[in-house]
Amino acid sequence: MKLLIIFTAICLFVSLIVNRQKTWAGVKKGALMFFRLLPTLVLMLALVSIVLYLIPEEKLVEYMGEGSGITGWMTAALFGSVALIPGFIAYPLCGILIKSGVAYSVIAVFITILMMTGFLTLPVEARFFGWRVSILRNLVSLVAALLIGLIMGFFL
Amino acid sequence: MKKVQKYIPPIFFIILIGLSWLFDFAAGEQIGLNFWMFFKEMILFLPLMFILIGLFDVWVPRENIEKHIGKESGWKGTGLVILLATLQAGPLYGAFPFAYILWKKGCSVRNVFIYLGAFSTIKIPMLTFEIGFLGLKFSLLRTLITLPVFILIGYLMEGYLKGKNFDVKQP
Structure with missing residues (x-):
């Protein structure tokens, strides 16, 4: 995060020195895009926080834990696709899940789906790619994540 | 209204x-x-992110992007988008605007989706985190298996969208 701030500041500074008008045009363009997207983003984050409240950690351990078999996979896939958890929270959570007896392959499915798909981010994605392509990309990623989990299961 | x-x-x-x-x-x-x-x-x-995207838009000429990661760029182009994606940070929804600007500058369909795949799964800042909590073996294995999978997704999406007037819109 700090790196990004510094990097942006340097880019902005250099750009301002080289050409002030061009820089403002760029910043204005970026800001315009941001503000157009903002309501959709806030709505998405609201949905995510509600879903996250409805699914507490203990339930996850219960459904994905030892001997959960196909239920574990389904839970991992379902929760992973709905949730939108930043990595700095998701990885510690996975650490807890592993310690509570969740299989590595289930974790692989969970983490891959979590990162590659987002059914709650669909409204945002659709603003760029359109609904049809966004849904397709998410579905293909979902299948891919299950495949990745399956292969991981062979190795771990 | x-x-x-x-x-x-x-x-x-x-x-x-x-x-x-x-x-x-x-x-x-x-x-x-x-x-x-x-x-x-x-x-x-x-x-x-949006400031950077705006600056990218005004400074980087289309020819540059088109040449390196456009339709004719081949494996080198794929490598380049993956490298670009892994060096970034942030949630997936931050990748969409960047994908838009890459597309606008002439990035190929395949590379747009490979970019999204790489951005979401193998960002280097996140990998360090993953190794810390899930171990080197898990992270390495996951990365190695995931890499070919989302390259394949890129090809699949390209094949599917051929001739369908695919466009990444400005929101």
Whole structure:
């Protein structure tokens, strides 16, 4: 995060020195895009926080834990696709899940789906790619994540 | 009119959260805390991202992007987008605007989707985190298996979208 701030500041500074008008045009363009997207983003984050409240950690351990078999996979896939958890929270959570007896392959499915798909981010994605392509990309990623989990299961 | 309508659901949500705090409604408070955590991440991260995207738009000439990661770029182009994606940070929804600007500058369909795949799964800042919590073996294995999978997704999407007038829109 700090790196990004510094990097942006340097880019902005250099750009301002080289050409002030061009820089403002760029910043204005970026800001315009941001503000157009903002309501959709806030709505998405609201949905995510509600879903996250409805699914507490203990339930996850219960459904994905030892001997959960196909239920574990389904839970991992379902929760992973709905949730939108930043990595700095998701990885510690996975650490807890592993310690509570969740299989590595289930974790692989969970983490891959979590990162590659987002059914709650669909409204945002659709603003760029359109609904049809966004849904397709998410579905293909979902299948891919299950495949990745399956292969991981062979190795771990 | 449509512009105003878009703001109604978010504002409604925020009012509900505010009321929950006022009347000590526990579920609402917890949801509010969750929301604040996500909102903080977004509001710090995305404006910077959009400034960079705006600057990228005015400074980087289309020919450059088209030559390196466009239709004719082949494996070198794929390698380049993956490298670009792995060096970034942030949630997936931060990748969409960047994918848009790459597309606008002539990046190929395949590379747009490979970029999204790489951005979401093998960002280097996140990998260090993953290794810390899940171990080197797990992270390495996952990365090695994931890499060919999302390259394949790129090819699949390209094949499917051929001749379908695919376009990445400015929101």
